[in-house]
Amino acid sequence: MGDLAVSIVMPAYNAASFISQTVESVLNQSFVDFELLIIDDGSTDNTLEIAYQYANSDRRIRVFSQVNRGVSATRNHGIQLAKGKFIAFLDADDLWLPAKLTAHMEHFAANPNLAVSFARVEFMSWEGQPTGQISTSRLLNLKPEDFLYENPTTTMSNPIAKAEVFAQVGGFAEDMSYSEDLEWLFRVMCHQRKDQDNGKVVWQIEGIDRVLIYYRASPSGLSASLSRMESGWDLLIDKARLQAPALVNRHYSLARAVHLRYLARRAFRLGLPSPVGLDFINRAIASDWRIFLREPHRTFLTLLAIYWRHLGSLLKAVY
Known part of the structure; x- marks a missing residue:
């Protein structure tokens, strides 16, 4: 890992309708020490073309293309490419509020045992209209079993993790396309890292009580x-x-x-x-x-x- 603060991994599959808004929400961040890794997962629309247009205008954006492998494999590819001390994920149809990265960096600075930081989520319609519906998940004192009951983070566009966490517990299960985020978070909660001064310390996952992301609800009703x-x-x-x-x-x-x-x-x-x-x-x-x-x-x-x-x-x- 380099001296870069945050690597943002953005899996993109046929996301031409929304990816510009999503990338702009990253470029509008008040915290600017980041790289954005856009990984096109075999799109058949012009997602890749749009991504390259942004990469040509901002050196912090890197674009990669692969045959379709699914979201877990795509995120793992991004983790391998990441240079930052922290790794964030953002699906190509969700939006970050401008203070997103700043709030999480402050959260990590205040808590050395924090492995993963997340926040509240506001749901928006497929057309991009805020619904006023905000996630009510538990934020503090989370236990491993909490990730079996419900999803405190709501979406992988929400959490940011220390890069060293992935080095210790591994990436996402590539045979999963649903609940893969919960499986990884559960693994983090069960993992004990060695601390030279304090023996073994369990990684903490903790939320910030403020909305930092708009999550686009899928219209799929099958x-x-x-x-x-x-x-x-x-x-x-x-x-x-x-x-x-x-x-x-x-x-x-x-x-x-x-x-x-x-x-x-x-x-x-x-x-x-x-x-x-x-x-x-x-x-x-x-x-x-x-x-x-x-x-x-x-x-x-x-x-x-x-x-x-x-x-x-x-x-x-x-x-």
Whole structure:
């Protein structure tokens, strides 16, 4: 690694519609000691052409092209190319607020045991309009099991990590396209690094209580995508068991219930046929009844909404 502060890895696949806005959000950062690595993952539109236009106008931008390998392999490629002491990731359709890098650099400076810093996320529509919906995930005192239940960071466009963390725990699992961020974060939380003065110290992952990113919600509403998300979570569990089998087994049933409830809520918000959400919420309850004790308001509202919609569809079919 060189003396450069931050390497920003931007995987890009058919992102011509949004990549200019995303790159501009990087160039507008108040913190300027960075390099931006744009890695085109076999795009078939003019993503690569746009990326080169920016690289020709700013020496901090480097562009690379590869055959399509998927987002995890693309991020790992970026990690190998990175020269910075810190590594950040930004999907080519998300946006950073101008204070993003400055806030995280200050966060790292204040906490020497911090491995990964993240912040609040505001969701925006596919068209780029802010929704006012802000992530409510836990920010402090995170434990490994928290990454089995839900995703505190929301998106990989959010966290920034010390480069040495990747050197110690490795990169992203390239056989994963869903929950690959959670698998990596769980691995970081389970890892112990050696500290010459204090023996072994567990890396910390901690959030900043302010919005620093706009996350573009995908319009995809196919039930097949929710099934792939469930399969990705199952693979997360399989890999997490290799790191901490007793911990995973202790939390598995309730964590699975929470994930299935999330998929049920997503199916409802996307307006999918009622049996899709019904299947997810029924299996959530069957996995662990304690889901009614964990965020009971969210569980009961999800249950009520899905069953009400299903009842409505049944009555409509009869009449």
